[in-house]
Amino acid sequence: CDQLTDRSVENIVNGIQQCRSTLTHLSLFLPNEDGITDVGLVSLSRFLPTLARIQELSIQWPIGKNTSDDGCCEMTNAIASLSSLSHLKLHLYGSDEGYSLTNRTMKSMFAMLRSLNTLSHLDLSLPQNDKITDSGMIDVSHGLSQLTHLISFQMDLGRCYEVSDVGVSHVMDAIQSLQHLSRLHLNLGACRRVTDVGGQKIGDGVRACTSLIDVVVIV
Numbered sequence: 001c002d003q004l005t006d007r008s009v010e011n012i013v014n015g016i017q018q019c020r021s022t023l024t025h026l027s028l029f030l031p032n033e034d035g036i037t038d039v040g041l042v043s044l045s046r047f048l049p050t051l052a053r054i055q056e057l058s059i060q061w062p063i064g065k066n067t068s069d070d071g072c073c074e075m076t077n078a079i080a081s082l083s084s085l086s087h088l089k090l091h092l093y094g095s096d097e098g099y100s101l102t103n104r105t106m107k108s109m110f111a112m113l114r115s116l117n118t119l120s121h122l123d124l125s126l127p128q129n130d131k132i133t134d135s136g137m138i139d140v141s142h143g144l145s146q147l148t149h150l151i152s153f154q155m156d157l158g159r160c161y162e163v164s165d166v167g168v169s170h171v172m173d174a175i176q177s178l179q180h181l182s183r184l185h186l187n188l189g190a191c192r193r194v195t196d197v198g199g200q201k202i203g204d205g206v207r208a209c210t211s212l213i214d215v216v217v218i219v
Contacts, residue, residue: 003035004030004035004036005035005036006036006037008036009043009044013044016047017047017050023054024053025054025055025056026057027057027059028058028060030060030061034064034066036066037067038066038070038071041067041071041072041074042071044075044078045071045078047078048079049081049082052084054085055084055086056088057088058088059089059090060089060093061075061092061093062092062095063094063095063099063101063129065099067099069101069105072092073104076090076109077111079112079116080111080112080115080116085116086121088119088121088123088124089123090123092126092129093125093126093128093129094128094129094160100128100129100132101126101131102136103131103132103133103139106135106140107136107139110139110140114142114143116147117147117149119147121151121153122144122152124140126160127157127160129160130160131162132163133163133167134166134170136167137167137168137170137171138166138167138170141170141173141174144171144174144175144178145178148178152181153178154184154186155171155185155186155187156187157186158190158191159189159191160191161191161192162193164193164194164195164198165198168191168194168202169198169201171186173205175205176209178209179211180211181209182213183214184206184215184217185214185216186202186216186218187218188217188218189218189219199219202219
């Protein structure tokens with residue numbers, strides 16, 4: 001739907017608002033990279049805190065030339081207010097044209113995860129965001145370690161070229177602290193700064209998680 005703009009986001013949100021008091025599951029996939037801007041993200045962010053009963057939330061949003069950390073931080077701050085959330089799927093894709101999130105959004109994700117201590121399932125996909133560095137991954141790792149009820153974790157960092165062994169090590173340290181984790185899917189495909197050191201850390205981390213029954217690792 002290449003013709004969608006921020007007005008469409010606002011109209012969709014206004015429609016969903018009619019059932020906000022009963023809504024427990026919400027999935028939004030808005031694939032248009034350029035017609036939707038930070039204004040659309042702000043409209044969505046103002047709506048999310050009204051979902052008092054929401055348990056499962058899925059948002060897939062490509063980062064285009066008109067979206068930035070400003071809009072994404074508004075959204076993660078809004079998600080942080082959803083105290084009943086148990087399942088979160090958040091996919092924020094970078095692009096071949098170089099549009100990418102930065103560590104500023106990663107810092108806001110730390111605050112978001114720290115607030116969502118009821119999460120049991122987390123799918124965090126940030127592929128092709130080549131401005132995210134190890135510093136951002138350290139922030140996310142600190143938030144991840146707070147999710148003591150997590151049983152399923154998926155993370156896609158494919159083609160995040162600035163993430164290195166340091167960032168991977170912190171993620172795996174956080175994963176090892178999750179005592180109830182049974183499912184782990186980790187994609188580091190084309191992360192050019194991840195070496196055998198990172199591979200060793202992944203192996204050690206998986207071995208330390210004795211409750212795992214489902215593991216997928218892509219490097």
